[in-house]
Amino acid sequence: MTDSQHSRGVTALLLVPAGVFFFFLLILPMAVVLVFSFGDRADTGGYAPAFTFDNYLNLPARSKAFVNTLTLAPLGTLLTALFAYPMAYFLAVKVSPQWRVTMLVLVMAPFWTSQLLRYYAWIMILGAKGIPNWLSMIGITDVRLINTPWAVLIGAVYGFLPLMVPPIYVSLEKLDKRLLEASADLGATPWKSFLQVTLPLSLPGVATGSMLVFILLMGDYILPQFLGGGKVYFIGNALVDLFLQSRNWPFGAAVSVALVIIMFVTIFFYMRFVLGKSGQRRVALV
């Protein structure tokens, strides 16, 4: 065995375990989901082989889940970006360098803890014994928050702010401060400099954060389940119902194919319009 053959053998051994996982648990299943989506529901639930577009034609049956997801996910993403931007700006510009990383990590940390428990806390806060109860003490009665779209939006900002801040922070931190000096020298007010220099240059960070948040929000299940309480349900809730309760797998497969397509379209537009603008990154991605 020659040296290069030996070396190639080692490389193969290193990559095979992950390759097996990716192929059998990610790529192949996605192909199977695609096949299922053209199939029939078996009498006992599950899948029966067929080739039909019925499942896709039937998608409007879950139109409420799609409408909720496609209005509340973009709105939630937008709100998260609006609240995250000043925070990222504060961390990148106002905080002294030695504290920046620590304070950024403190923003991110909640995201890596249990999502289930963090939304559970909001059931307590928005539920009858929480904010509505406190408001009734000062005379404002009959406020209902939990199980409304508002609760889902508050939850979205709460859940995904930690994920939105870092990319915006990165784009603001690497901003060349001399550009701002130049802008000031040319007579621009700080506000004008911000609008014409800082904001446009930090938009890629906003776009990256928004894409991440939008994708995760669209596929969310616990947030609408807990804070929407079955009234404001997302595609994720429809999927759990179709796969685990009513066991209509082919229809569930069609719904998940639709979800994945929306996600890919999002990523495509992101790569095309955001990354495409900076030539260097385009080279790195293609």
Add this chain to the structure above:
Amino acid sequence: MRYYAALIYFFLYAPIALIVGFSFNSGRYAMDWQGFSLAWYGKAFSNPLIVKALGTSITIAGSTAFLSAIIGTLTALGLERVTGKLRHLFDAFLYIAIMVPGIVIGISTLIAFVTLFNIVNPYLMAAWNWKIEMGVWTVVAAHVLFNIAVVCLLVRARLTGMDRSLVEASEDLYATPFGTFRQVVLPLLTPSILAGFLLAFTFSFEDFIIAFFVAGPNVTLPIYVFSSIRRGVTPEINAVGTVVLLTSLVLLAVAQAILQRSNRTLKTSKTVPQA
């Protein structure tokens, strides 16, 4: 601006503090403070269902972290040695595994397992009168899938930052490739492998949605918490929640500390030759 930042931290941490606070409530209802008590901790951890779920979750998280650390590291090392299409393909897999929402991973692994069982179970039944089913191992497999990517990205970041001259020096001193790996590369990678192990443990321990699809009849701690929340909020959930939240915050802090310390040593080791 300063006040805004303070408000954001309050917004992020007050709900967590609320869970912790009400776990010490002596009353029967969450959000109805009756006085300080540790009773719910005692109650929670003498509840056999919770203890069993905790055991299941630790088994799953431990196995997931162990397997992900090994496979993720192997993948990172392997990807160092390839270029071109294969590398792009694996990069794409890694990003898909991380980016795709848990629910899609849950569905696709569920379908993968069920399809596999439908194919092999008739033979297994015929041969040994036994069939494979969903269980702890299916959850581990699904968790390993995305945690490979987590470990791999951490280890690769470390590999790229590594000083190549150390490897060359070792080769010049007639170390075998494996010797160089064991004595030079592996010690340098250990911090990021360890951090990856801790992150994988945390992610697996906290995951609800994937386990919900592929755990079969098994109940992990998040599944238990989910179903009890649906029955109503009680301080018992807060007690369990406090333990879970603090465990994950501690593990995350340790992982972060390991990574930061190793980055510092990496920088000092690099400055030595220049001095």
